[in-house]
Amino acid sequence: xxxxxxxxxxxxxxxxxxxxxxxxxxxxxxxxxxxxxxxxxxxxxxxxxxxxxxxxxxxxxxxxxxxxxxxxxxxxxxxxxxxxxxxxxxxxxxxxxxxxxxxxxxxxxxxxxxxxxxxxxxxxxxxxxxxxxxxxxxxxxxxxxxxxxxxxxxxxxxxxxxxxxxxxxxxxxxxxxxxxxxxxxxxxxxxxxxxxxxxxxxxxxxxxxxxxxxxxxxxxxxxxxxxxxxxxxxxxxxxxxxxxxxxxxxxxxxxxxxxxxxxxxxxxxxxxxxxxxxxxxxxxxxxxxxxxxxxxxxxxxxxxxxxxxxxxxxxxxxxxxxxxxxxxxxxxxxxxxxxxxxxxxxxxxxxxxxxxxxxxxxxxxxxxxxxxxxxxxxxxxxxxxxxxxxxxxxxxxxxxxxxxxxxxxxxxxxxxxxxxxxxxxxxxxxxxxxxxxxxxxxxxxxxxxxxxxxxxxxxxxxxxxxxxxxxxxxxxxxxxxxxxxxxxxxxxxxxxxxxxxxxxxxxxxxxxxxxxxxxxxxxxxxxxxxxxxxxxxxxxxxxxxxxxxxxxxxxxxxxxxxxxxxxxxxxxxxxxxxxxxxxxxxxxxxxxxxxxxx
RNA sequence: GCAGCCGUAGCUCAGCUGGAUAGAGCGUUGGCCUCCGAAGCCAAAGGUCGCUGGUUCGAUUCCAGUCGGCUGCACCA
Numbered sequence: 010x011x012x013x014x015x016x017x018x019x020x021x022x023x024x025x026x027x028x029x030x031x032x033x034x035x036x037x038x039x040x041x042x043x044x045x046x047x048x049x050x051x052x053x054x055x056x057x058x059x060x061x062x063x064x065x066x067x068x069x070x071x072x073x074x075x076x077x078x079x080x081x082x083x084x085x086x087x088x089x090x091x092x093x094x095x096x097x098x099x100x101x102x103x104x105x106x107x108x109x110x111x112x113x114x115x116x117x118x119x120x121x122x123x124x125x126x127x128x129x130x131x132x133x134x135x136x137x138x139x140x141x142x143x144x145x146x147x148x149x150x151x152x153x154x155x156x157x158x159x160x161x162x163x164x165x166x167x168x169x170x171x172x173x174x175x176x177x178x179x180x181x182x183x184x185x186x187x188x189x190x191x192x193x194x195x196x197x198x199x200x201x202x203x204x205x206x207x208x209x210x211x212x213x214x215x216x217x218x219x220x221x222x223x224x225x226x227x228x229x230x231x232x233x234x235x236x237x238x239x240x241x242x243x244x245x246x247x248x249x250x251x252x253x254x255x256x257x258x259x260x261x262x263x264x265x266x267x268x269x270x271x272x273x274x275x276x277x278x279x280x281x282x283x284x285x286x287x288x289x290x291x292x293x294x295x296x297x298x299x300x301x302x303x304x305x306x307x308x309x310x311x312x313x314x315x316x317x318x319x320x321x322x323x324x325x326x327x328x329x330x331x332x333x334x335x336x337x338x339x340x341x342x343x344x345x346x347x348x349x350x351x352x353x354x355x356x357x358x359x360x361x362x363x364x365x366x367x368x369x370x371x372x373x374x375x376x377x378x379x380x381x382x383x384x385x386x387x388x389x390x391x392x393x394x395x396x397x398x399x400x401x402x403x404x405x406x407x408x409x410x411x412x413x414x415x416x417x418x419x420x421x422x423x424x425x426x427x428x429x430x431x432x433x434x435x436x437x438x439x440x441x442x443x444x445x446x447x448x449x450x451x452x453x454x455x456x457x458x459x460x461x462x463x464x465x466x467x468x469x470x471x472x473x474x475x476x477x478x479x480x481x482x483x484x485x486x487x488x489x490x491x492x493x494x495x496x497x498x499x500x501x502x503x504x505x506x507x508x509x510x511x512x513x514x515x516x517x518x519x520x521x522x523x524x525x526x527x528x529x530x531x532x533x534x535x536x537x538x539x540x541x542x543x544x545x546x547x548x549x550x551x552x553x554x555x556x557x558x559x560x561x562x563x564x565x566x567x568x569x570x571x572x573x574x575x576x577x578x579x580x581x582x583x584x585x586x587x588x589x590x591x592x593x594x595x596x597x598x599x600x601x602x603x604x605x606x607x
Numbered sequence: 608g609c610a611g612c613c614g615u616a617g618c619u620c621a622g623c624u625g626g627a628u629a630g631a632g633c634g635u636u637g638g639c640c641u642c643c644g645a646a647g648c649c650a651a652a653g654g655u656c657g658c659u660g661g662u663u664c665g666a667u668u669c670c671a672g673u674c675g676g677c678u679g680c681a682c683c684a
Contacts, residue, residue: 036627046626048664058664080627124684165683228682273684300682311609315681325684354611355679379612382678414646432646443632444620447612449677455633456619461646462632463620470646478643538623550621553631564639564648607646 010042010095010530013074017043017085020069028053034534038520038527041077041084042092048081093517093580096526097510100587105505107533115153115340118144120348121265124161125252125272126170126206129259129400131452132350132383132390138441138600139380140348141265141498142545145598148501150540155340159332160272162249164325168231170206170248171241172223173213175230203255206248228320235277235322245274262404263434264600266498276331280323283331284316292366293317305362314359329360333371344374346543351379351447378543381449390452398452407433407458414460415607422606431602432466433458438601439465442545463553468592469603471556475589476605478568482582487605490589496597503594508586516577517584521565525558525584529591536598545599552595559588 014032021030028050035044047065051058058081066078073091077084087095099106120140123133140156148154217223234241253270260266287293287303293316296302301317316327336342347357357377364371383398384390390397411429415422422428440457444450460466479486493504517526528551535551567573568581593603 031624033626034623036630040627044627048626052664082627084627161684169683296681298682302681309610312680318682320682322682324682326681350678351612352678353684356684358611359681381612384677411646418646419644445613448620449613451619459633464632464646466646467632470644474644474647481643534623542623546621547623550631557631560647561649563643567643569643607644 010099013071013085013087013095014043017045017071020071021045021065024065024069025050025054034531035084038524040079040082041086042074042527042530043085045083045085046081047083051081089518089523090514092523093514093526093584094510096530097514097583097587100529100591101508101510101583103507105502107536112151113153114151114343115155116147117155117157117336117340117342117345118147118348119157119159119346120144121260121267122159122161122349123252123256124166126167126203126210126248127252128203128207128397129256130383130390131398131400131403131457134400134403134437134441135380135383135446135450136348136350137260137263137265138438139378139446139544140346141263141600142442142539142548142598143346143348143378143543145501145600146536146539146545146548149536149598154501155269155342156267157336158267158270158272160270160274162245162252162272163274163277163328165228165231165322166210167234167245167248168227168229169213170210171230171234171244172227173209174206174244177209177212201255202251206251232320232322249274259401259404262430263438264498264602271332273325273328273332276328276335277323279331279335280327283334284323284327286334286367287316287330287363290367292363303359303363303366305359308362308366310355310358310362312355312359314363316363326356326360326363329356330363333360333364333375337368337370342374344376347375347377349377349379350382352382353377354379376543378446380446383450383452385452403437403454403457404433406454407437409433410458410460411436411466419607428604428607431604432460432469432607435465435469435596435601436460437465438599439468439549442549442599445546446544465596465601466607468552468556468596469601469607471559472589472592472596472603473605473607474563475559475585475592478563478585479582479589481569482578486582486586489586490593491605492593496602498600501598503590503597508583511576511579511583513576514580514583516566516573516580519562519566521558521562522581522584525555525562525588528555528558529587532591532595536595539598548595548599552592555588555591555595559592 018030018032030045031049033044033046035041047058047061050061054061062078062081062083065083066076069076071085074085074087077086118140121133121137123129144154144156213223230241234245284293292303293301294304296313296315299319300315302313302315304313314326315324316330318324336345349357354377361371361375364375385396385398408429411432412425415425415429436458440459443463476487476490479490489508493506496503517523531551532555535547538547539545566581568585569578596603
């Protein structure tokens with residue numbers, strides 16, 4: 010495939026010296042495999058693009074392909090059997106399709122980053138899954154990736170929690186004691202210590218609205234924590250432990266993992282040095298009320314970055330500063346991607362500006378990939394106010410709905426629970442990836458857990474149907490579509506195993522088969538788009554196109570019919586194997602599993 | 608007030624660094640299971656791409672302005 014493109018390019022370069030050659034991918038298989046728009050050439054030569062296309066079509070030749078001038082476009086259309094041969098060779102041949110050689114670029118992805126002592130809401134899904142996909146795709150494309158979970162385990166919010174706990178823990182619920190065995194009741198989420206802590210947190214904010222003086226109480230507690238007060242530290246450690254146990258269960262369900270879980274507290278002892286560096290470089294100035302700030306007007310940011318509060322304590326900007334400096338020393342990274350909501354764009358602009366002033370090394374290496382918030386139909390979600398949708402409720406509801414459908418359509422399915430879990434996660438996670446990450450999402454159950462149409466289960470269904478055909482085909486067909494080892498979140502790619510191709514591929518001349526091949530050809534580019542744009546949309550959409558093309562192929566081209574002859578059967582089964590692998594690989598990069606039956 | 612993001616079919620959204628008839632899903636209407644899984648397939652209807660200018664051979668895409676919506680604007684994260 011790539012050789013054909015290269016030879017097309019070479020022919021064009023010799024025919025049109027001095028003209029920049031940009032080869033595009035046509036919109037559909039009927040137009041061809043490669044397209045050369047002649048507009049630039051026309052401008053450079055001062056001639057009519059349609060005429061140029063016609064002349065080129067007449068004068069050039071490409072082995073195994075037809076050159077067609079369609080208006081101002083010069084299209085290369087491979088002969089069906091050549092196209093099938095080249096693409097299957099690329100998909101199943103000795104070299105994994107679309108992979109890139111490993112290179113030394115080190116990419117850090119900071120994502121998920123939940124706050125300790127709060128429950129995962131549907132809002133946390135976005136950072137977690139976008140980050141996971143970016144980590145997977147960058148690793149797949151050969152980068153050295155470090156997955157960082159910047160836990161929100163420090164800050165004034167802990168003052169709030171400590172104040173709330175010491176005020177009301179005993180009266181609210183005697184069982185919410187520091188010695189409470191959280192494992193005892195962990196099955197009932199609404200009764201876990203984490204949920205009770207969450208309730209205390211909400212209550213404090215409610216009462217604080219009436220009694221503003223309580224705010225000082227929280228601030229004092231945080232100061233005690235920051236100064237190393239033993240009681241504050243002891244409670245903090247317990248809060249953290251309880252929270253992490255809860256978080257881990259959700260990460261396990263989503264198949265998400267991390268290489269480092271250093272939270273904000275980890276950087277606590279690294280902040281003084283960071284602040285001192287700012288001071289030494291003359292960037293730190295005293296602002297209103299005795300706080301210390303870095304002015305950024307000269308780089309177009311009117312709001313200064315506050316680094317030390319008037320009471321001498323730190324702020325999240327200080328911790329992000331220390332974290333970036335630490336990460337430079339630890340990883341010597343080429344890129345650091347912060348997957349954080351779009352409500353924090355200003356914060357990251359400030360942070361990057363401060364770091365850039367402090368050390369030009371940081372310039373161009375830091376990237377904030379913002380994403381839109383999830384809102385409820387009635388407005389913004391607020392943990393403090395308590396009107397939130399918990400992520401685990403959404404995951405559970407998705408699984409429940411899938412179970413109901415399985416009970417109706419495939420009641421004899423073995424291992425229903427595991428399959429329902431894969432499909433439920435698939436629905437929720439795929440939905441998150443489907444659209445541009447910067448756009449806000451209004452949460453409704455039916456949207457987020459849709460199971461028909463452009464959804465994860467649609468792609469999973471196509472995969473399951475392929476496996477069903479391969480099972481019926483017998484022999485080793487199923488093995489060919491299976492990975493060689495169990496998949497885990499720690500690896501970025503489904504293990505690759507080359508396959509020999511049949512001699513005769515005439516069974517793939519049908520337009521539906523050709524169309525499927527065309528969509529499969531688009532997968533590597535979609536994966537590179539994910540890396541370039543730092544969002545999974547292109548990959549999710551390409552998988553849908555492949556699944557759709559497969560469904561059409563499946564209904565139009567009988568695979569197992571004996572009257573077709575063994576050559577046709579083998580060619581179509583081989584295409585099935587290639588499709589199953591592509592779907593499984595693509596879903597896996599997104600953190601979605603593909604069951605063989607559903 | 609200043610800054611950023613977003614306005615594409617009834618609804619939810621794609622549209623790849625400007626380019627071939629603007630594409631999907633949901634919903635609506637009508638077809639398709641005595642042959643591989645109907646969680647599916649096929650077809651129809653539905654759009655002056657918010658508005659006005661500008662750049663260009665060519666703008667949904669780039670620029671300016673304008674209207675509408677969302678977000679942020681120092682001691683929360």
